[in-house]
């Protein structure tokens with residue numbers, strides 16, 4: 386699987402509802418940016434219904450050199466799944482409220498700067514994960530955060546303020562679940578406040594749940610936050626925002642390439658997968674798909690000489 390050196394025909398998958406940006410204007414910006422650099426831009430609009438099947442069908446009918454997700458984490462995950470195990474690279478134009486994977490990849494958060502990936506890029510071939518049969522490119526979890534993501538998804542208010550308000554309300558009465566985890570390397574059993582299955586490092590909120598995790602090492606991490614007394618909460622939060630996940634006595638990470646997660650007494654469990662809440666049947670089987678997705682990332686050292694349009 387190798388990506389073409391020059392990208393000419395580009396598909397932009399747009400989520401009309403993500404981000405607070407005018408999409409007609411955005412299409413115009415993308416179209417003229419690409420035209421000026423000799424690229425062709427086509428657009429695919431998500432509807433919220435059958436988007437994966439429709440996109441896969443479209444990609445079978447029309448040949449592109451790369452597919453860009455212009456939306457939030459959900460749109461990025463959708464486009465990534467349509468490209469997994471294929472030869473086309475994924476580009477990301479971050480528009481959502483979190484944009485976790487784009488941040489982990491070092492992609493600029495401004496549209497005009499992210500568009501530079503259409504002509505100036507490196508290709509990373511990263512791992513992806515299957516969690517209970519669902520595709521995940523970034524982070525999935527069971528426990529407290531999954532509950533907050535579900536409540537957030539059901540509410541009308543967006544943004545970090547709404548997320549923090551819901552998290553504070555839910556924290557007061559939250560009862561941690563008991564989990565049994567069997568990986569290809571070890572076994573763990575106990576209660577957990579939160580259990581994150583991490584291919585990447587950082588949530589869109591900038592919480593670093595999996596410091597040092599590599600996107601292309603053929604492994605994923607299960608990051609556990611064990612139940613903790615209220616007095617320990619500020620310290621744990623501080624660690625999460627300062628890449629200090631491993632410094633707490635209440636946290637632990639299991640590194641593996643396969644795992645079975647059982648939740649005693651439950652035949653399904655609430656999860657969030659790449660930002661989307663859903664129920665997974667238990668036991669939850671998790672496996673890595675090594676080096677299964679090409680992604681466009683900014684060049685580490687862009688040559689000053691290469692001007693737009695020269696490629």
Ligand SMILES: Nc1ncnc2c1ncn2[C@@H]1O[C@H](COP(=O)(O)OP(=O)(O)OP(=O)(O)O)[C@@H](O)[C@H]1O
Nearest residue numbers: 403404431432433456457458459460481482483484
């Ligand atoms: N045309 C549409 N109408 C309604 N919902 C849509 C449409 N297109 C996609 N969706 C839904 O949008 C969600 C994905 O949103 P996305 O992640 O792109 O943006 P976001 O929620 O604003 O960002 P973030 O995930 O970063 O918070 C999915 O649940 C998908 O089903």
